[in-house]
Amino acid sequence: MRGNLFAVAVDLVVLTVRDGVLCVLLRERAAPPFAGERALPGGFVRGREDLLDAAGRELLEIGLAIDGHHLEQLASYAAPDRDPRGRVLTVGHLALVPDLPEPPGECIWVPVAEAGTLAFDHTQVLADGVERARAKLEYTTLATAFCPAEFTISQLRRVYEAVWGTCPDPRNFSRKVTSTPGFLVPTGTKVSSGRGRPGQLYRRGPATALHPPMLRDQPSDPPR
Amino acid sequence: MRGNLFAVAVDLVVLTVRDGVLCVLLRERAAPPFAGERALPGGFVRGREDLLDAAGRELLEIGLAIDGHHLEQLASYAAPDRDPRGRVLTVGHLALVPDLPEPPGECIWVPVAEAGTLAFDHTQVLADGVERARAKLEYTTLATAFCPAEFTISQLRRVYEAVWGTCPDPRNFSRKVTSTPGFLVPTGTKVSSGRGRPGQLYRRGPATALHPPMLRDQPSDPPR
DNA sequence: TCAAAAGTGTTTCAATTACACCCATGT
DNA sequence: ACATGGGTGTAATTGAAACACTTTTGA
The missing domain is CATH 1.10.10.10 (Winged helix-like DNA-binding domain superfamily/Winged helix DNA-binding domain)
Incomplete structure (x- = not known):
């Protein structure tokens, strides 16, 4: 089998609305690489897990129940230098949860507008997750x-x-x-x-699609 | 670094319209696994390639020029038993090309409606690619x-x-x-x-978004 | 001259927008 | 009583659907 081997991780863009502000769940990294910086919660895929299973397990480990929450795959990121430890492919996932009384686990809720620069390429993953959520509210x-x-x-x-x-x-x-x-x-x-x-x-209700869609005033121009 | 290692492949859903029929580029597999069955063209990510680079290289190897063609990431698939050789994660990509005089490389154009069951989980990848293309024509x-x-x-x-x-x-x-x-x-x-x-x-023209969108008669109900 | 495809004008209809107005409740 | 948010009625406007009709070519 040609090609090199990758570690495969799942990272979570967990979004919620707190006091009218869109917030994302972040964790401060304890260990290198990027120790002390903020990152999306996530971890490596284990054993015989499928991607969505691994993402669900990470949600559980954070302290969020799986069922009742929306969880979907976003996109994969595998730039060769995205992790200094070696080749790591991460599959970003988007999770949407209702407002919770306490930030779960070791995590903090941060307003998306104040998230700033994150570890790895998580700034991009977060941006993609927010854009996905915005687009999906339309239709x-x-x-x-x-x-x-x-x-x-x-x-x-x-x-x-x-x-x-x-x-x-x-x-x-x-x-x-x-x-x-x-x-x-x-x-x-x-x-x-x-x-x-x-x-x-x-x-x-059971409906998932919205026809006709809800219209935004100035929808952003998504890349083709 | 916890977690097991994966081989990472890129697979291509190359779509075109031939004589008014939506067709997909397929290749008959010469070697096991799934020898003799039809599969999407693709291959393993090499060296320091990023995902889109690997997908573009595969396009080139098939015999299609990269530039001028639409190429985007679709989704990743990593069910533990999707490849009998071991753990292989594949990142599906969607490519759209104009009608070409000859089927490129070792490939054949097959109407999407007649694609039937493909090797690996490529039936699902193809379905996701077609659905993405259908949805994107709208907006x-x-x-x-x-x-x-x-x-x-x-x-x-x-x-x-x-x-x-x-x-x-x-x-x-x-x-x-x-x-x-x-x-x-x-x-x-x-x-x-x-x-x-x-x-x-x-x-x-330079525009990419369509506001308001083009409407389908009976749009399919996408999963949330 | 006719068939076929390109393109315009116009009517009809459905959906969104904007806003006046009434309803139900806490203080 | 009155402020506050929930909810209905309704006219104006916008855009899409439907279709009659004209234009331009090849046979």
Whole structure:
């Protein structure tokens, strides 16, 4: 078998919305390389694991339950000098989780806008993950992955505002999501958010696609 | 460094449109494993190559020039038993080329609908590649990657028809693509396609995104 | 002259936008 | 009572779908 051998890692772009701000889960590296710098959580693929299994295990080790969370493969990165220890290919994964009371494991939540430069090529992996999340909010129902099991339309709208930085008119947004079949399932109960009229509670519906899509004001120009 | 070692391969989903039919480039495997079966062209990553470099080299070895062709990473596949020789991770790539007079190299053009079951997990890789191409025609100008340097709107429309199986009304399609700034650049010359009124010739413009997108009648429901 | 393909004009319809207005609740 | 957020009604606007019709070529 020609070709050289690689260690294969999975790295996780775990995104959430905290207080209206899109945040990513980062870990400060204890050991070299890049000791002391911030990096995406991740680790090597073990034994007979498949990629998504390895990513799920890393989520578990961080302290996040697997099921109920969105987890998908992003892209692979294998520049020859990306890891000084040798040839390491990493498969970036995107995980979306609802707001959690405490940062899990040894990790910290950092606003995406303040993430700065990360270890390895994780700056690029993070950028790709955020762009993927932004794009998918347009044409899928993925925004619910940022919400707890039951949520109001306001909470869902705040997800769009945090991820996109903007969002359509609240009243039209409400109509759009409730009129898409299978997007939201009303629970029948209402909840008060402190002030104002209480909102209807919803769960995720079975729909995944959004037709027609939700429109951003100035969508970014993705590379072909 | 924990974790086991992998051989890393790149496999290519090379798509083109021949006589109005979406075709994929396949190679019959000479050596085990899967000897005699059809597979996607590909090979192991060598030396200090990055992934896209390795995919470009494979394209060259097949006999296709690199530049001018669209080439992008698709996804990685690493199921533990996908290759009987051991742990091999493959990074699928998508390449789009215009119709070529002869099938390059040792390869054959096979209509995607007749590809059947391929070696390894290449059936899945092909399906993912086709789905990516279908999706990208909606919101990018990628269809021009299937066309030669100069082409008519009819040729471009036939790309949509081949890839999607359907396409909007020819007259509205014409308006849509010509009214999107930067999609098409008229060359000023006309060309006759045997019968009927000659059409205007165009080149690719600098635009990559399509806003608003081209709409399919029944878009497939992509996994979240 | 006719068939075939390119391209324009125009009507119809669906969806988004914008915004006036009412509803329900906490203070 | 009133501020605050939830939600409905509705007109204006935009863009796509549908299709009649003209233009330009080859046979």
